[in-house]
Amino acid sequence: MAFEVHYRTATCGELTVEDVDREVVLSGWVNRRRDHGGLIFLDLRDRYGLTQVICDPERSGGAHKIASDVRSEYVVQVKGVVSRRLPGTENHQLETGEIEIVAQEMEILNASRTTPFPINSDAIQVDESLRLKYRYLDLRRSRLRDNIVLRHRIVKAMRDYLDERGFLEIETPILMKSTPEGARDYLVPSRLYDGEFYALPQSPQQLKQLLMVGGMDRYFQIARCFRDEDQRADRQPEFTQLDLEMSFVSEEDVMSLMEDMLIFLIEKTVPQKHIKARPFPRLSFKEAMDRYGTDHPDLRFDLPLIEISDLASAGTFGVFKSALAAQGMVKGIKVPGGASYTRKEVDELTEFARTLGAKGLVQLAIQSDGTLKSPLTKFMTAEEVQAIVNRLEGQPGDLLLFVADSVKVCNEVLFRLRVKLAERLKLIDPQEMALCWVVDFPLFHYDEDLQRYDAEHNPFSGMDETHIERLNSDPLNIRAKQYDIICNGYEVGGGSVRINVAELQRKIFSLMKMNDEQIHEQFGHMLEAFEYGAPPHGGIALGVDRLVMLFADEENIREVIAFPKTQSAQDLLMGAPSPVDEKQLTELHLQVRRQPQNQETRS
Template identity: 45%
Template sequence: MKYRTHRCNELSLSNVGERVRVSGWVHRYRNHGGVVFIDLRDRFGITQIVCREDEKPDLHQLVDSVRSEWVLSVEGSVCRRLEGMENSNLPTGDIEVDIEKVDILSKARNLPFSISDEHIHVNEELRLEYRYLDMRRGQILDRLIYRHKVMLACRQYMDKQGFTEVVTPVLGKSTPEGARDYLVPSRIYPGSFYALPQSPQLFKQILMVGGLDRYFQIATCFRDEDLRADRQPEFSQIDIEMSFATPDDLFPIIEQLVVEMFAVQGIKIDVPLPRMTYQKAKDLYGTDKPDLRFGLQLRDCREHAKQFSFSIFLDQLAQGGTIKGFCVPGGADISRKQLDIYTEFVKRYGAMGLVWIKKQENGVASNVAKFASEEVFEAMFADFGAEDNDILLLIAAPESVVNQSLDHLRRLIAKERNLYDDSQYNFVWITDFPLFAKEDGKICSEHHPFTSPLDEDISLLDTDPLSVRSSSYDLVLNGYEIASGSQRIHNADLQNKIFSILELSPESIKEKFGFFIDALSFGTPPHLGIALGLDRIMMVLTGAEGIREVIAFPKTQKAADLMMNAPAEIMTSQLKELNIKVTS
């Protein structure tokens, strides 16, 4: 049996009179007084099928029995639709297929939610449980097809640039890279475990040691971490590594890759992309992931704050805190009630409150008006470039709290006041990150321990490691980090030094990274790399609310697969075979 001569988007007036066969799902079904209309749907489109009782009574009885999402194969003649019955929204809207034969290929149970009405709200957990039905609603499949085209464009471009795609192992060794590893027990080596890769980091660096020169891979990575809207326990990244190269060699390659990926959707990206240091991003936007689609830049207000008799300002100045803020053009129309809402909003990020100062035609309105003279406020307005009917929003707190609070507040206000266009794509390279950070009183890597310090800062490793900058870079799009990379350490002695600063003992270094230190000891070329988050790029490109919407079979926010009901308990015999005993 031949299932189709045409797809459901292909028939047009040029096919009128032809005998055809189309196959697909019953999208919609209508019985209009003895005339049955079926919208037959496949992945490509919809074709209207018609069966008239007065012409084919036996066939009509069979067709009248079908229900939503049954799978049919229909044979018939292509006819022009009656005048006034055309559907300009469909490529096939001028024709219909007059049914002559129908084969019911598969029946469907009652549906847990509507397929034909893709605008109806369906609980996300129900959608994930019946992901195969959710795909039929169209949007998920469209995104998966688009994703395929982006991946294809990526592979073609990287090949032209001389990169070799290499598949690296999925079963590897657990190394301390930040997040928790997913562990796989070994049956052959009782008590020993493989780890699923958080990234192919060490493998791709070793490929450079091996002389590959240019590597890439669309890699699946695994991280056992707390999830957010843009995180999954398993995710895809476009992984890239180059030998004998500097960031100035890499950036144009990545920028053109971005151009090629966005061109799939007909979006033009202008290159070269702007660059900004980590410190400047923190100063102006409060974050190393700034959204540059709108202004609302932060300004340091400490000098102005010294002129206030406001105790919170003075206390923060005395304690080494900071005072920063931004100006909202036309923001004097923000009500007291809304300002109270903003105050509660910034408290989520550790701020104790929000100072607001309105520049009005008849003077100043502020919740700190009594703590400074009119001249002080005028000087602040001049510094911020504020005009009549603008508002200044300020926070006084430790620097990290101020930055985080104002970052989130400026994003919220920009969204509420429509200060940017969702179709804008604003990229920026963020460079010169700190090499180290401090967490819970301990020094840790800002990116990962294989990142090279800037040459001019290497001398500070012994005296002031927290001030050392790294040769690292992130690519940020509309406030999302979509790529991260660095120049790598290619000297075994320097790598050992970094490990020791991170308080790894010689024994621990040998146990965890001995193979890697050995590799660096046999002549390693200078090399660098980057990884682009494919899921996050697709999320931004498609306007999806989270990366679950651009992944075929995603996990929930609690890392559960509702369709397969995973993770799941395994049989006692399997545990015994793996020498594992579950204690709770």
């Protein structure tokens, strides 16, 4: 129930048959106007819902005259009486569908131009660029409005859940120091300090750890974060995360809290959805890569990937031999019922694989009578081919598809192909939430371009205590105390138990080829803080935008952000980024040096 204000005594979503004969004042937008040759019906809309208004010339000529002039998206105020609709005219899809308002007075509060796209229908497809340019109109549409309401409820539920468990919501600065954290910083020039810059935070990582040193024990924040990186459907230059840190905890403590909270969020905000498995399954990083080709697998369906490199070494099939000779692999997937696919359907899958970097797909169809149809039968014995069929547990009617290439290409292609096949085979339940943990990440990977070790996630992650001695001899075989939470094929969060000892943290930086001066300049504040009694601590960050996207059944995060950027990081509504005048540049000690355009760009 909304509180009464000057322009209304009720909202357009709250009146029912219990309010019949009540005098009310409603204000909102005209969603639709229908003239029945005397009676005029208006559907009046606000954020809360929609109410039908009837304007009868015999009962209120003034209101009827004004209703004759209004059009869609006019803002109007209506005074009238709640009346029960005639039998057979009810709209049971609306909360207010059993009543209507008999108008006594009406006032146009503001007229509207014809909108650049329809507001009263989500069924009509509208170009996204147009929607983003007129986002304030897009927000009036029911789909986007519902997404924003859902986002509010999810964030509020997060706050309530954590508050009940002793967490403090603490804000951290937006203007920070630029430090290497994996992505490119957004820089803010300083007017007062010539040639020096702030950076917008990629995350509050260092600050939340310093809060633990400060004894805050349990911290969280709905944090704004910024990363200047290439955009994707689930990525924006500025985004929101639930940032969280706890003192005196193990990996299990953080994971248990998050698992319980996610179950709570789903049950409270999207009760129509069901969780596939509780407790959430746990996969090691290696298991996830081996079985699904990715560290963020979609577990709503099976379709595992199976490596057959050992079996592929038999025979004389050149495609397999070449990949294995180049230290690659051969990996496959079973397509249930795929033996009946047409040549065109198989060619489409092959072309899809090629666009992802594969040279093609090797096919093995198991006919309904059990006979095998594949180029492999020309280069391998019947027993060798049957061993491959057995490895993939192939049955009559199945199609087996293989990629022979580098490990990276095999995994990337089959990971994407697996999802495409699941969609084609209709194996995905849209109401299912398949959550899992991916654990046992390596602490480091080796960057061949930079010729150095680099952190798999971030340089602050702790490690298995029994592996610390490997830092000097075998850095690539150290288990990080890192955990990622995955939902329906998206990484929605990740965290770790942190390093809290200065010398150990310094060692990590040095393995990343940072010298003493760089370490002191970029992280000296943290290392000094650790020398004043830093407690064991750990935490996690959940991507709020991705989480709401999944809860709302959207395909990109722009649909759950009030004012997003485009996929090319532009703000079409405000026209950003944009030039600034010379005076501002002078105050900031900046001079714009434009990149020379090549002939193709100029044309």
